[in-house]
Amino acid sequence: MSALIEVILPVFLVIGFGYGARRFLGTPDALFEYLMKYAQGFAIPVLLFRGIAHLHLGETFNPPMLVAFYTGVTLSFFAGLFGARLLFGRPWPDCAAVAFATAFSNGGLLGLPITERAYGTEALAYNFAIIAFHAPFVYILATTAMEIARSGGGGALATAGSVLRAMARNPFVIGIGSGALLNASGLALPGSFWSAIDMVASGAIPAALFALGGILATLRPEGEMRLVVWIAGVSLILHPAVVWSLSQLFGLETGPMRSAVLMASMAPGVNAYVFASLYGTAKRTAATAVLVGTAASIFTVWGWLAVLG
Numbered sequence: 001m002s003a004l005i006e007v008i009l010p011v012f013l014v015i016g017f018g019y020g021a022r023r024f025l026g027t028p029d030a031l032f033e034y035l036m037k038y039a040q041g042f043a044i045p046v047l048l049f050r051g052i053a054h055l056h057l058g059e060t061f062n063p064p065m066l067v068a069f070y071t072g073v074t075l076s077f078f079a080g081l082f083g084a085r086l087l088f089g090r091p092w093p094d095c096a097a098v099a100f101a102t103a104f105s106n107g108g109l110l111g112l113p114i115t116e117r118a119y120g121t122e123a124l125a126y127n128f129a130i131i132a133f134h135a136p137f138v139y140i141l142a143t144t145a146m147e148i149a150r151s152g153g154g155g156a157l158a159t160a161g162s163v164l165r166a167m168a169r170n171p172f173v174i175g176i177g178s179g180a181l182l183n184a185s186g187l188a189l190p191g192s193f194w195s196a197i198d199m200v201a202s203g204a205i206p207a208a209l210f211a212l213g214g215i216l217a218t219l220r221p222e223g224e225m226r227l228v229v230w231i232a233g234v235s236l237i238l239h240p241a242v243v244w245s246l247s248q249l250f251g252l253e254t255g256p257m258r259s260a261v262l263m264a265s266m267a268p269g270v271n272a273y274v275f276a277s278l279y280g281t282a283k284r285t286a287a288t289a290v291l292v293g294t295a296a297s298i299f300t301v302w303g304w305l306a307v308l309g
Helices: 002-024 029-053 063-086 092-103 107-119 121-151 156-168 171-185 191-202 204-218 225-250 254-264 271-279 283-308
Strands: none
Touching (some): 002 107, 002 204, 002 283, 029 107, 029 121, 029 171, 029 191, 029 204, 063 092, 063 121, 063 225, 063 254, 092 225, 092 271, 107 121, 107 204, 107 254, 107 283, 121 254, 121 271, 191 204, 204 283, 225 254, 225 283, 271 283
C-alpha cells in the first residue's frame, strides 16, 4: 500500500489536477496542447540532455537490458498487430495503429517520475539509456507496417528513409544526441549554464503530467472495448512480463532490471493517438486505449513494484 500512496499516487494526482482543470474549471484546450508542446518539444529534451550528459555511459549502456526491453517492445508490437487482425478482424491500417499503442509505453511522462520516486534519481540512468532508442524504434516499426498496409507492400524503403529524417529532427533525439556528444567530448560548461538547464529540467515532468491530464479529459471513451482491453493487457501485463522474464534469464542486476520492467509497464502514450490521427485510422480506439490504460496502470504498476521489491 505504501508504494501506491508514496510512489504512484502523487504522479497520478498531478495528472488528475490537469484533468480537473479541463473538466471542471473550463481551462481552454489550447493551454494543454501548448503546454504539452513545450514539455515534449523543449523541457523534456532538456531533461534528457542533462541526464545523458552526466551519465557514465560505459556503466549504464547495458546490452542485455536493452535486448530484454526491446524484445518486449517487438513482441508487444506484433501482439497488437496480429491480435487486432486475427482476433478482432480489423483492417491492416487499423492493426498498425493498434500495434503502435501496444508497443509505445509512456516511459518519458510516467516511467521517469515513478522510477525516481520508487528508487531514487540515480536509478534514472538506465531509463535514459532505454528512452534513447524508444521513439525511433517504435516509429520505424509502426510507420513501415502502416505504409506496407496502405500501399500493398510498396514504398516501405522510401518510408523508412523519411522516418529516419524525421527522427533526426525529433526533439527527444536532439536532446539525447547533444547530451551524448557533450558527454563524450569531456567539455566543461560553466555553472550558470547548468543552473539554467536545471531550472528548465525541474519543471519538465510536472508540466507534462498536468498537460497529459488535460488532454486525457478531452478524449472520449469510444471504439471497440474488447480491443481496448486487449491493448491495455498487452501494454500493462505482457510487455513487462516479457521484460521481467528475459531479465531473469539474462541474470540482470537489480538496477537495470527495475528500470526496464517499470518502463515496459507504463500505459500507452498520447503519441499512440497522435500516430492514429496522422493516418486517420483507429483514432477512437487509440484515444480510449490511452485513457483506459493510464487509469488501469495505477493498479498494474503497483503490482509490478511489488514484484520488483
